[in-house]
Amino acid sequence: MLRIALPNKGRLSDEVRELFNDAGLEVRARGERALTASLGGEFEAIFVRAQDIPEFVADGAADAGVTGWDLVCESGRDLELLMDLEFGKCRLVVAAREESGIQKLEDIQDGVRVASSFTRLTQEFFTRRGQKVTVVPVSGATEIAPHLGIADIIVDLTSTGSTLKVNGLREVDTIIQSSARLIARKDHLPEASARLEDLRQALGSVLAARDKRYLMANVPRGVLPAVREVLPGLNGPTVVDVQGGDFVAVHSVVSVRNIYRTINTLRALGCVGILVTRIERLMP
Ligand code: AMP
Numbered sequence: 347m348l349r350i351a352l353p354n355k356g357r358l359s360d361e362v363r364e365l366f367n368d369a370g371l372e373v374r375a376r377g378e379r380a381l382t383a384s385l386g387g388e389f390e391a392i393f394v395r396a397q398d399i400p401e402f403v404a405d406g407a408a409d410a411g412v413t414g415w416d417l418v419c420e421s422g423r424d425l426e427l428l429m430d431l432e433f434g435k436c437r438l439v440v441a442a443r444e445e446s447g448i449q450k451l452e453d454i455q456d457g458v459r460v461a462s463s464f465t466r467l468t469q470e471f472f473t474r475r476g477q478k479v480t481v482v483p484v485s486g487a488t489e490i491a492p493h494l495g496i497a498d499i500i501v502d503l504t505s506t507g508s509t510l511k512v513n514g515l516r517e518v519d520t521i522i523q524s525s526a527r528l529i530a531r532k533d534h535l536p537e538a539s540a541r542l543e544d545l546r547q548a549l550g551s552v553l554a555a556r557d558k559r560y561l562m563a564n565v566p567r568g569v570l571p572a573v574r575e576v577l578p579g580l581n582g583p584t585v586v587d588v589q590g591g592d593f594v595a596v597h598s599v600v601s602v603r604n605i606y607r608t609i610n611t612l613r614a615l616g617c618v619g620i621l622v623t624r625i626e627r628l629m630p
Contacts, residue, residue: 347390348541351402351411354393358434358526362412369548400425403531409538416503416524420464425529428546432553434526436505438464441515443492451519461491462501471521489513555628561600563612564593564619576611
């Protein structure tokens with residue numbers, strides 16, 4: 347039984363649960379507040395704070411985990427990155443008060459105080475640039491620090507930038523791009539490797555299916571070459587003979603962003619019986 351550390355609350359927890367459920371690894375907890383749960387019988391989940399997950403995995407308390415890349419980098423632990431789950435996207439940025447006159451990193455003078463809960467990444471970033479700043483550790487509400495006079499600039503996470511703007515702050519530069527990642531211990535056992543690869547494939551197949559649809563249509567035989575042009579599919583469309591008729595049934599995987607245009611084209615070509623369904627998992 348492999349143990350997977352998952353965020354117990356916060357921004358990532360709902361999406362992580364949904365992803366595991368969709369992959370057939372339903373989170374079966376004994377109660378709302380349970381700290382552990384069975385994950386489809388194959389794995390056991392432990393629910394901990396997102397920022398503790400890199401430590402738990404690195405120390406062997408869990409074989410793998412899901413958490414933000416920002417937190418993995420901040421932990422400084424040497425972990426194996428198994429996959430980018432592509433949600434929880436955000437950036438760790440340097441921001442300054444609008445009226446501070448700081449437009450770019452070069453405007454930041456030595457001795458400036460930088461408030462952040464990402465003290466390691468902040469220190470490393472400015473040290474690498476040869477800028478001598480003083481890092482002021484805070485554990486939340488970082489945006490308020492410049493207004494309280496406890497720091498001149500901040501390093502904080504943002505996704506749309508709107509919270510920074512509302513607080514009169516301007517983004518100066520990005521330190522890292524983050525999203526939720528599946529991580530594992532570097533030195534996991536060979537038998538764990540195969541199970542983790544199965545897990546990676548399962549989660550990946552759910553993510554790959556999300557922006558795809560399965561399209562079926564009855565196509566007049568004569569327009570099949572034109573339909574092939576608009577329905578490339580994964581390995582080309584599947585074409586099935588419809589008995590005793592002038593139509594063939596065509597099945598294909600289509601990107602969500604092309605579906606509107608594709609249906610209109612198929613209709614214009616005389617296709618009928620067009621069906622579009624969601625795909626739960628996709629393993630090309
Ligand atoms: P939590 O503090 O438990 O809500 O989780 C925070 C994690 O969610 C961060 O470490 C990031 O990986 C991720 N995240 C995604 N978008 C944002 C955002 N706009 N602000 C802060 N964290 C975000």
